[in-house]
Amino acid sequence: MRVAQVSFRLGGVDGVSIEAAKWKTALESLGHDVVTVAGEGPVDRLLPGLAIEASQPPTLVALDAALEDVDLTIVENLLSLPLNPGARVVVAAALAGRPAILHHHDLAWQRAHLAHLGGPPADPAWRHVTINEISRRELAQRGIEAQTIYNAFDLEPPRGSRESTRANLDVNDELLVLFPSRAIARKNVAGALALAEALGAVLWLLGPPEDGYDDELATLLASSDVAVRRGPVGSIHDAYAAADLVVLPSTWEGFGNATLESVTHRRPLAVYPYPVLAELRALGLSFLDLEDLDGIRAELAQPDLRRRDANLAVARAHFNLADLPGRLAALLEHPSAH
DSSP states (O other): OEEEEEEEEOSSSSHHHHHHHHHHHHHHHTTOEEEEEEEESSOSEEOGGGSTTOSSOOOHHHHHHHTTTOSEEEEESTTTSOSSHHHHHHHHHHHTTSOEEEEESOOGGGSTTTGGGOOOOOOTTEEEEESSHHHHHHHHHTTOOOEEOOOOBOSSOOOOOHHHHHHHTTOSSSOEEEEOSOBOGGGOHHHHHHHHHHHTOEEEEOSOBOTTOHHHHHHHHHTOOSOEEESOOSOHHHHHHHOSEEEEOOSOOSSOHHHHHHHHTTOOEEEOOOTTHHHHHHTTOOOEETTOHHHHHHHHHSOOHHHHHHHHHHHHHHOBGGGHHHHHHHHHTSOSOO
């Protein structure tokens, strides 16, 4: 079967792109041919009108041509989060009556500035998949049946280089706090700065500012005495290896990949209680609270290895990348909605 993945952008370092790439690999392991269609990124079929910043959406003719030889389309967040409302209309029209899976990473009402644009469209030929139970329940309240497939992770990621990465960052014996994300408003960079200041640590902002956050980020950094490093050095595995502590101060995450990445890389995580975190904790995961400075200092002084082992066992049960092909195979047995 030929499957198309469609989104605003694919092949990047944003969460949607990362998870879409995992689905692509899993589908190919099942013998399917997967083509990528997006407005930006190193994709098989580039349609600039799908991009978030596109001045106008693609034509229906162009999108039909891109999907002409496709048996099933997986829409990665483009119909979920209306960052390009015109493209959402065209994609929904092109897929009307055609088998599709809408993979919802975020939903419009979960972002205050987008809530007025309404929820995702629905069609009897489509299935809906969420990455958390909150979204599944919220869709159900709006009459859309969905199932949850949590993001999946490699439980044995490559070992990064701690010493060379810290040397490249000009960090010696200082505590290094990793902020492994883009810098946007809901990621709460101020919370990360406050933690680093309280610990006397260096803060590493791994991702760039997006969504017009450049000026606000510049103001935050200029008003802080915290030593900050910015941008990637080496791989994501090097970043986790170099860090003494990971921080996720976000007020909202559709999932929060740093939670499981910290588990698989065996690094302590200080986190703000964003809503989906309660689901992860209910499954047995345990993290440090962002404002519990005594607990964080105690962890840094004497790591709780039992907690790290227990977290890894939970990841193995619920978030194992090796299980993703089986989950997708079960999904594809019934590709249209009930």
